[in-house]
Amino acid sequence: MGEGTDEGTDEETREETPRVRRRGRTALLIATAAVLGLVGGTCAGYLIQADREPTELPSLSQPVVAQAKGAGPEPLSAAQDRRVKTDGDLRKLLIKRPKGTQEAEYVAGDKGWMGIADYAEEYNRPAGAFGDLVGAEFRRAAATGWTVGAYSVEVRLIQYRQEEKLGASDAAADGRYWANTKSGTHVWAIPGTGDGMAYVHTKPDAKPGYVPVYGAEAHAWRGDIAMEIWIYDTKPIPKAKIMDLAERQMERL
Structure with a gap:
């Protein structure tokens, strides 16, 4: 995707919390029609069967099928089985802090881990975010960060249980939505991620008495993990900076 356009909206009119997709009314009507069709077909089947002569049942004895010789398929190695990697220490999947940088003075959570309360605190309305994260089947999150002078980076991996909902893809979509609400934003697709996007905000966050701060962000997902x-920085952030980090982090997933 090329450079994006400004898509500013009033953020105060919406709650900045994860949006969980719900099944629409159309799906409910289809499901109801399917159930009615099944009941109607079953009743008709009973009426037809009642008028037929009884059919003799086949013998219960069946021929024995010989078991195939040879060993079964080889189990996947740890390198091939993605679940082995993602169910382990999530912090090990985080991109490594570059040489010449300092560890960030503050990274949300404790020792690289973020619980649901820690992650909810990152939203403007933590109480509402907490409830939405529970509904989205939040499992755990890991974070790292570093600084070089005024330049700072924070990377987070958020894992979802995904028993009933696609939490990771929904979370990435939520991040992309809010990134697009900021004016002066340029957007690029992250190669190899499907719908992953990187954003550079060309208009700084300027408040009286503070140095203007520029921002960039990236949102993508793979399996049950959202990135x-x-x-x-106090100066404009090049596209290459956010794209390089995003691509290298997604390669680790």
Whole structure:
């Protein structure tokens, strides 16, 4: 995708919490029609069967099928089985802090881990976010960060249980939505991620008494893990910075 256009909206009119997709009324009507069709077909079947002569049942004895010789398929190795990697220490999947940088003074969570309460605190309305994260089947999150002077980076991997909902893809979609609400934003697709996107905000966050701060971010997902990257600096952030981090982090997933 090429450079994006400004898509500003009033953020105060919406709650900045994860949006969980719900099944629409159309799906409900289709499901109801299917059930009615099944009941109607079953009743008709009973009426037809009642008028027929009884059919003799086949013998219960069946021929024995010989078992195939040879060993079964080889189990996947740890390198091939993605679940082995993602069910382990999630922090090991985080991109490594580059040489010459300092560990960030503050990264949300504790020792690289973020619980649901820690992650909810990152939203403007933590109480509402907490409830939405429970509904989205939040499992755990890991985070890392570093600084070089005024330049700072934070990377997060958020894992979802995904028993009933596609939490990771929904979370990435939520991040993309809010990134597009900021004016002066340029957008690029992250190669190899399907719908992953990187954003550079060309208009700084300027408040009286503070140095203007520029931002960039990236949102993507793979399997049950959503990725977030945030960059801040007192000068404009090049596209190459956010794209390089996003591509290298997604390669680790």
